[in-house]
Amino acid sequence: MKVSLNKKILSKNEECALQNRALFASHKTLCINVISSPGSGKTTLLSRTIRDLQGQVRIGVIEGDIRTDTDARKIRETGAPAVQIETQGACHLSAEQVTRALGSMATAELDVLFVENVGNLVCPSAFDLGEQARVVVLSLPEGDDKPIKYPGTFAKADVLLINKMDLKEHVDFDLERVIEHVRTLHKDIAIFQVSARTGLGMDAWYAWLKEKRAL
Amino acid sequence: MHEAMIAQSILEAIIQEAAERGLRPLRARISCGELNPINDEAVNFAFEIAARGTACEGMRLEVRHVPLRATCESCGHTFEFDIYSPACPGCGGADFKMNPDAPLLLEEIEFEDT
Ligand SMILES: Nc1nc2c(ncn2[C@@H]2O[C@H](COP(=O)(O)OP(=O)(O)OP(=O)(O)O)[C@@H](O)[C@H]2O)c(=O)[nH]1
Ligand SMILES: [Mg+2]
Ligand SMILES: [Zn+2]
Ligand SMILES: [Zn+2]
Numbered sequence: 001m002k003v004s005l006n007k008k009i010l011s012k013n014e015e016c017a018l019q020n021r022a023l024f025a026s027h028k029t030l031c032i033n034v035i036s037s038p039g040s041g042k043t044t045l046l047s048r049t050i051r052d053l054q055g056q057v058r059i060g061v062i063e064g065d066i067r068t069d070t071d072a073r074k075i076r077e078t079g080a081p082a083v084q085i086e087t088q089g090a091c092h093l094s095a096e097q098v099t100r101a102l103g104s105m106a107t108a109e110l111d112v113l114f115v116e117n118v119g120n121l122v123c124p125s126a127f128d129l130g131e132q133a134r135v136v137v138l139s140l141p142e143g144d145d146k147p148i149k150y151p152g153t154f155a156k157a158d159v160l161l162i163n164k165m166d167l168k169e170h171v172d173f174d175l176e177r178v179i180e181h182v183r184t185l186h187k188d189i190a191i192f193q194v195s196a197r198t199g200l201g202m203d204a205w206y207a208w209l210k211e212k213r214a215l
Numbered sequence: 216m217h218e219a220m221i222a223q224s225i226l227e228a229i230i231q232e233a234a235e236r237g238l239r240p241l242r243a244r245i246s247c248g249e250l251n252p253i254n255d256e257a258v259n260f261a262f263e264i265a266a267r268g269t270a271c272e273g274m275r276l277e278v279r280h281v282p283l284r285a286t287c288e289s290c291g292h293t294f295e296f297d298i299y300s301p302a303c304p305g306c307g308g309a310d311f312k313m314n315p316d317a318p319l320l321l322e323e324i325e326f327e328d329t
Pocket of ligand 1: 040118
């Protein structure tokens, strides 16, 4: 006997993500999930953003790495609060890990909480953490074929930060091709060309952040 | 990817449905979207192990992959979207509105006839 159900399967992760999202809403904190391959410049970008917006936007960071608290220490050097999650081998953050980290983070006193995911363009995209926005960072040395190879990650992003623009003259990276392809995957994605090193283009990203926070 | 976790959630859902009906499940069909694809082999492998010693032992899962769809902003055509080479089959345009990706569904369970 066949029984038709069409029942949505909510994984443990999705249930946890819903709780996180409700908490962020009640604390009026904008939570942003930052995804990229290893070394695209996530921590550098976040550190610069914190320093440049000091006194204007109160920012905290949850850092996800397989091992070490290197990135959380870098963030604390800016004066912002940071909590490190060590995933002990897991290739992505889960909503449950974020829930636990939130126990050590005074989110009610923050305007923006960034969650820097484990460097990986595949797995993190499948795990909702309860964030209100997703940022994907793609740096020029990685090559312009990444959106084609990892479409799921780019299709689900609200913002694409194309980082390391200061290296433009040194690498072959077809910017137009990337922008065109990403827009076919997600028509309304906001795209900013930046350099976390020199500060180039960062103002447009800050404007997006402030506007999103105000909503 | 991460089929083990998904297999566990599906197993729990099937066990619940079977218990409510007091019937033995034989087969089930699940479906997933293209942005969170499930590998058929990996999910069945993980399910088989997780199901040992439960009412679902020996069951087989069938996975239906639901294609992503998009609507062309130029000509209004709605079509199956190939994320690896996106273009509107109606007008060749590249300006689309993506439909939401299909969620993970437990579509159907076949129970043993009593
Ligand atoms: N030239 C240049 N280098 C950059 C830029 N942003 C970051 N880097 C360098 O890129 C390297 C990696 O930067 P991180 O900020 O650690 O990158 P990440 O994405 O946080 O790395 P993981 O957390 O390990 O995935 C460092 O050597 C940075 O100094 C940039 O805009 N231009
Ligand atoms: Mg980092
Ligand atoms: Zn993984
Ligand atoms: Zn068209």
